Amino acid sequence: MKKRFVSLLVAACMLLTLFPVSAFADNAKSGEFHTDGIKTQDGNFVYSVNEDDTATLVQYIGSEDVLAANNYEVDIPAEFGGHSLSKIGQAAFAAKYHSNFKYWNATCGKIQKVKIPESVTYICAGAFYYCESLKSVNIPENVEKIEWWGFANCTGLDDITFEGNSKITTIEMECFSNCSSLERIDLPEGITDIRWGAFQNCTSLMNVVVPSNTERIYRKAFYNCALGTVTFPASLKGIEVAAFGRPISLTKVYYAGTADQWNALVSAPFVPLDGNTNGTSKNFTGINYKEDSYGGNNKQLLQDGLVIIPCKMDVTTSKSDYLVNTPVDVNIAIAPGTDMANILNGSVALTYGDEVEKVELNGKELTEKEYTVQELAQKMELTSRSSNIKATLNVTYKKAGKFDFGVALKDAKGDQFCAAGTPVVVAEEAAELTPATKLYTLTVKNADVTIKNGDEEIKAEKNDKGELTAKVPEKADVTVTYTSQSDAVAFDQWTITTDETLDVDVKNNPLKFQMPAGGVTIEAMTKDASIEESEPNILGTAAVVGTAAVGTAILAWQGYQLGTELYLKTALPAGTAIPTNRAELALLVWNHAGKPAPAAVLPADATDPQKAIAWAVENDLLKAAKDNGETYVDTDSVSRVEVIRVWNKAQEK
Structure with a gap:
C-alpha cells in the first residue's frame, strides 16, 4: 500500500509539469527553472541570467571538502545553463560578512587560486573580498572593469597578472587595498586613473611602475606601502593628497619625461578641475602636498633622488623561427624617455650580415644600413599619448641558420646612445605539418566510462559536479556503464544530448558507440525496481515514453525531479538537504x-x-x-x- 501511495504521488507530481512554467515561476526556487532574474544553482555556483542573455555568477557555494578535492583551486565555468558568463557578481566569493553585501561564504577564505574565464568582462564590487588564502589570480584581457573592493583584504595574494592587452582603464577605489603579501604588480598600459586607496596598506609593495598612459593618482592610492622606488610616466598630470603617504620610504623617483617637465609638475598648484575642493575631485592637475590627519603627504616626491629615464628600445620577432625566402617581422619599439631630441636629430643604424636578401619598411626596400630619423619618420608609427615610436621591418633571409639582427640609435654627432637586437632562426624548409586532431567534449553523469582511441586509453576526469568529462577525438570507442549502488534501484535508460546523429539503443547497459564530430552529454536514468514491477506505468516507463519527443522528454524529467523532490521533502526531516552523492x-x-x-x-x-x-x-x-x-x-x-x-x-x- 505504501509503495502504491508513493507511486501515485510521484505520478501526480509529473502531471503538474503539463501546466505552463509561468504558473509556478513566482514560487520557483534555485535550480527549478532557468528564467531571467531567478537565481539558479549549478553545482557549486549560483547564477542569474542578464537581460542580454549572458550570465552573472551570483555566489560560490562550494564546501571545504569540494575545495580540498580540487587542491583549493576554483575553475569558474565559462557558461551556465547555455549562457556565457559575463559578470562575477557583487561579493560572489566574499569570505566575510559586510553590511554592503548580500552574500558571503566563509569557505571562500580557503581558496588559493581562481581561474576566471575569458568571457568575463566585469568584476563587481567585493567579488573576492577577504579571500585571505588566495595566492594568485589572472585577469583576462576582456575584463573592462573591476569595481571597488574587488580584491580587498586578500592578504595572501602575491601574484596578479593582467593578461594580453587589458581593457581596464581605471584601478577603482580600494580595489587591492590590504593585500599585504603583494610585493610587485605590473599594471596594464591603458590605465589612466589610480583611484582612492587602490593599493592602500599593501605593506610588502616595494616598487611600482605607473603605466605610461596614467594621468591621475588619487588620495591614498599607495598609502602605507613599503615603496622604495616609483616610476612616473611623462603623461602624469596630477597627484592627490597623501597618495604616497606613510611611511616615507622612497629613495628613488624615476620620471620618463624631461627635467623641465618634472619641475613644472611638482611646482604646479593642485587644481580640482571639477570644482570639488573637499578631497573628492575626480579631475585635477598638479600635486597636493597637504598633510592628512595621520601626517601622510606627498612631500617625499620633492626630495633628492630623481632619476630621469633615458631612451629604451626593444627589438623582437613575432615567432621563434621562420623559413628561407619568407619575410621575418622585426618589431622595433622605442620609449624615448628624455632622449627625444637626440632621436629626432639623429640616425638609425641596422646591423646584419650577407645572409639577408633584403630589408623592407612599409613595403619599401631599405638598401642602406643607416638612415637619418628624418628620412624614416614618415614610415614610422607614432602614438600621440605615449610618444613611443614603433616600426616593423620585413627582413628576408636567403639561407638557413641562426643570425643576429641589431638596431642602434645615434645622435647628431654619430655617437651611439641606445642599442638592441634579436636572434633570428631561419629554417631551410617547412616541416610537414600534421593537422591537429580535433577534440570534442564528452560528459557522463551517474555512470562510468571507458574511452579508447585505437590503442590509446583516454582517461575521463571528475569535475566539481561529480561528472566525468574528457576531450575525445571523432570515432574513438566509448563505453558507458551504469552500476547500481542499491538492489532497490535499477537502470532504466540513457538520456543523450548532442547535435550530431548517434545511432544507439538507449536501453542498452553498457552502451557502446563511436564519438561523433560534436560534443555529447550522456546520463544514466534509474528507476525504482519494486515500483516498476508492481506499477509498470507509474514511474519506470514514464521517462521512456517521454523520450519520443524533446518537449515531452523535458516535461517527463521535470516531473520526475519535482515528484521525487516533493516526496523527499515530506519524508526527510525538516530542513534536510537532499543527498546528491x-x-x-x-x-x-x-x-x-x-x-x-x-x-x-x-x-x-x-x-x-x-x-x-x-x-x-x-x-x-x-x-x-x-x-x-x-x-x-x-x-x-x-x-x-x-x-x-x-x-x-x-x-x-
Whole structure:
C-alpha cells in the first residue's frame, strides 16, 4: 500500500509539469527553472541570467571538502545553463560578512587560486573580498572593469597578472587595498586613473611602475606601502593628497619625461578641475602636498633622488623561427624617455650580415644600413599619448641558420646612445605539418566510462559536479556503464544530448558507440525496481515514453525531479538537504540512526563519511562495490530514487 501511495504521488507530481512554467515561476526556487532574474544553482555556483542573455555568477557555494578535492583551486565555468558568463557578481566569493553585501561564504577564505574565464568582462564590487588564502589570480584581457573592493583584504595574494592587452582603464577605489603579501604588480598600459586607496596598506609593495598612459593618482592610492622606488610616466598630470603617504620610504623617483617637465609638475598648484575642493575631485592637475590627519603627504616626491629615464628600445620577432625566402617581422619599439631630441636629430643604424636578401619598411626596400630619423619618420608609427615610436621591418633571409639582427640609435654627432637586437632562426624548409586532431567534449553523469582511441586509453576526469568529462577525438570507442549502488534501484535508460546523429539503443547497459564530430552529454536514468514491477506505468516507463519527443522528454524529467523532490521533502526531516552523492546519503541515514558504530574495524582517524558508509554497507543500504568489482568513491552520484529507497529501508531497521 505504501509503495502504491508513493507511486501515485510521484505520478501526480509529473502531471503538474503539463501546466505552463509561468504558473509556478513566482514560487520557483534555485535550480527549478532557468528564467531571467531567478537565481539558479549549478553545482557549486549560483547564477542569474542578464537581460542580454549572458550570465552573472551570483555566489560560490562550494564546501571545504569540494575545495580540498580540487587542491583549493576554483575553475569558474565559462557558461551556465547555455549562457556565457559575463559578470562575477557583487561579493560572489566574499569570505566575510559586510553590511554592503548580500552574500558571503566563509569557505571562500580557503581558496588559493581562481581561474576566471575569458568571457568575463566585469568584476563587481567585493567579488573576492577577504579571500585571505588566495595566492594568485589572472585577469583576462576582456575584463573592462573591476569595481571597488574587488580584491580587498586578500592578504595572501602575491601574484596578479593582467593578461594580453587589458581593457581596464581605471584601478577603482580600494580595489587591492590590504593585500599585504603583494610585493610587485605590473599594471596594464591603458590605465589612466589610480583611484582612492587602490593599493592602500599593501605593506610588502616595494616598487611600482605607473603605466605610461596614467594621468591621475588619487588620495591614498599607495598609502602605507613599503615603496622604495616609483616610476612616473611623462603623461602624469596630477597627484592627490597623501597618495604616497606613510611611511616615507622612497629613495628613488624615476620620471620618463624631461627635467623641465618634472619641475613644472611638482611646482604646479593642485587644481580640482571639477570644482570639488573637499578631497573628492575626480579631475585635477598638479600635486597636493597637504598633510592628512595621520601626517601622510606627498612631500617625499620633492626630495633628492630623481632619476630621469633615458631612451629604451626593444627589438623582437613575432615567432621563434621562420623559413628561407619568407619575410621575418622585426618589431622595433622605442620609449624615448628624455632622449627625444637626440632621436629626432639623429640616425638609425641596422646591423646584419650577407645572409639577408633584403630589408623592407612599409613595403619599401631599405638598401642602406643607416638612415637619418628624418628620412624614416614618415614610415614610422607614432602614438600621440605615449610618444613611443614603433616600426616593423620585413627582413628576408636567403639561407638557413641562426643570425643576429641589431638596431642602434645615434645622435647628431654619430655617437651611439641606445642599442638592441634579436636572434633570428631561419629554417631551410617547412616541416610537414600534421593537422591537429580535433577534440570534442564528452560528459557522463551517474555512470562510468571507458574511452579508447585505437590503442590509446583516454582517461575521463571528475569535475566539481561529480561528472566525468574528457576531450575525445571523432570515432574513438566509448563505453558507458551504469552500476547500481542499491538492489532497490535499477537502470532504466540513457538520456543523450548532442547535435550530431548517434545511432544507439538507449536501453542498452553498457552502451557502446563511436564519438561523433560534436560534443555529447550522456546520463544514466534509474528507476525504482519494486515500483516498476508492481506499477509498470507509474514511474519506470514514464521517462521512456517521454523520450519520443524533446518537449515531452523535458516535461517527463521535470516531473520526475519535482515528484521525487516533493516526496523527499515530506519524508526527510525538516530542513534536510537532499543527498546528491554516496557520502551525503550515507551520512543522512547514519546520523538519523544515531551514529551507531560500524562493526568493521576502521582507522582511528576515520572520518564521519567513512564511518557512515561502512555502517550503511553492513546494513545492506549501500553496495560495497560495483558490479564490475571497482570500488565506489564518496563523491559517486546517487539518484533521488536511490535516496528514497535507502531512506525507506533504513526506517525499517
